[in-house]
Amino acid sequence: MLFHKQETLFALDLARQPIAQARQAVIVEGYLDAVTAHQHGFGNVVATLGTAVTSSHLRQLQRSVNEIVLALDSDAAGQAATWRTLRLAEATLRSGLRPVVGPNRRQQRYVPDQPVRLRVLALPDAKDPDELIRADPSQWPTLIKAALPVVDFVLERLVSRHDLATAHGKAAAAEEAVGVLAGIAHPIEQAHYVQRLALMLRVDDGAVRQALSRLRRLGRITRELNAERKDVGIPSLEDAPEDADDNYVLALVLRLRELDPFAEPEEFDFVGDDSRVLLGTLQAGGPIHPELQLRFDHVQRQRRLLEGFSLTRLTLELERKRLEMHHRALRQRQALLHQQIEEAVAEERLELAPKLTEVAREISRIDEALQHFDTRGVTDRLDA
Numbered sequence: 001m002l003f004h005k006q007e008t009l010f011a012l013d014l015a016r017q018p019i020a021q022a023r024q025a026v027i028v029e030g031y032l033d034a035v036t037a038h039q040h041g042f043g044n045v046v047a048t049l050g051t052a053v054t055s056s057h058l059r060q061l062q063r064s065v066n067e068i069v070l071a072l073d074s075d076a077a078g079q080a081a082t083w084r085t086l087r088l089a090e091a092t093l094r095s096g097l098r099p100v101v102g103p104n105r106r107q108q109r110y111v112p113d114q115p116v117r118l119r120v121l122a123l124p125d126a127k128d129p130d131e132l133i134r135a136d137p138s139q140w141p142t143l144i145k146a147a148l149p150v151v152d153f154v155l156e157r158l159v160s161r162h163d164l165a166t167a168h169g170k171a172a173a174a175e176e177a178v179g180v181l182a183g184i185a186h187p188i189e190q191a192h193y194v195q196r197l198a199l200m201l202r203v204d205d206g207a208v209r210q211a212l213s214r215l216r217r218l219g220r221i222t223r224e225l226n227a228e229r230k231d232v233g234i235p236s237l238e239d240a241p242e243d244a245d246d247n248y249v250l251a252l253v254l255r256l257r258e259l260d261p262f263a264e265p266e267e268f269d270f271v272g273d274d275s276r277v278l279l280g281t282l283q284a285g286g287p288i289h290p291e292l293q294l295r296f297d298h299v300q301r302q303r304r305l306l307e308g309f310s311l312t313r314l315t316l317e318l319e320r321k322r323l324e325m326h327h328r329a330l331r332q333r334q335a336l337l338h339q340q341i342e343e344a345v346a347e348e349r350l351e352l353a354p355k356l357t358e359v360a361r362e363i364s365r366i367d368e369a370l371q372h373f374d375t376r377g378v379t380d381r382l383d384a
Contacts, residue, residue, distance in 0.1 A: 008049050010047040015044055018043030019061065024065055024067050025045075025061045025068050026042070027068065029048060029128070033130045037133060040133050061116075067119060069120070070086070073122075119149055155193070158200065175211070247302055250299045251303040251306060255306045
């Protein structure tokens with residue numbers, strides 16, 4: 001039996017009935033948070049297994065609830081990775097479909113699910129749910145009831161995250177907010193929040209609408225870039241074999257050395273040892289070992305596909321791949337820790353939990369860096 005942490009909610013087996021009765025689910029970030037909540041009678045609480053909230057997590061809850069509350073500690077509430085999670089969650093809960101079987105039981109069509117309200121609770125005083133509930137269980141229901149709708153949560157946090165007195169701060173705040181506003185399907189509801197954001201930024205609401213339009217345009221161009229990468233044989237992280245990912249990075253290194261012979265050597269989380277040996281050879285400019293010649297010929301073919309790329313684009317692409325490969329290595333380490341923690345929990349040993357938290361934070365940091373590079377790459381294309 002395979003274990004997929006991106007699809008698993010801790011304590012869901014215990015929480016199904018309380019969730020159905022309350023028509024509400026509360027998602028926390030840690031095992032201990034969920035355990036403590038259940039010990040104190042809050043049975044509708046589940047936890048992600050060291051990962052960000054995924055669409056699969058939300059789909060499992062969507063048909064049993066009217067609302068989902070994300071309970072975040074104060075550190076997580078301010079992280080860019082958390083904000084991307086909120087955009088994903090909002091879009092997922094607004095776009096659900098459910099199958100409806102026809103009268104003859106063979107015809108099936110899909111109709112929209114009832115939208116599920118998403119609310120966010122930022123816990124006070126840098127506390128996590130475990131600490132807060134243990135200190136005073138009576139606070140928990142009050143805090144859950146006071147959780148904000150996701151769009152209101154995002155808008156309220158803009159003031160603390162950005163200097164809205166400066167043009168740069170306003171632009172950064174608008175970029176964050178429109179990512180959530182774009183997921184609002186109802187035009188009247190979206191118009192309400194567009195006007196509210198414009199008032200906060202002290203700009204005309206037409207400027208906010210332009211930002212929304214630009215975001216949609218960026219989405220189209222991102223899809224075009226992905227298609228272009230496939231057209232010229234460049235593998236993507238999602239659908240390429242891992243060794244193809246290695247070959248692509250080696251081709252980037254080779255092409256960059258041709259344009260900039262004095263570029264600083266870098267390290268990568270390669271899958272195979274042969275890739276590390278070949279990288280060292282390419283960076284040193286030495287002769288290719290005969291056993292690696294066939295592999296090098298394949299890398300050379302990919303290098304020729306990169307000849308139309310500028311030095312800037314090659315540099316950005318190589319840094320993106322370095323981050324992606326490090327991200328993959330961390331995910332593998334995280335999966336191993338999850339397996340060890342499952343065994344430790346069964347034996348009531350929780351000493352591995354802090355290690356998992358550390359890895360999860362590093363993954364969030366890399367998620368943020370990758371998002372930064374994705375945005376820069378699209379902007380380069382727009383300005384070209």
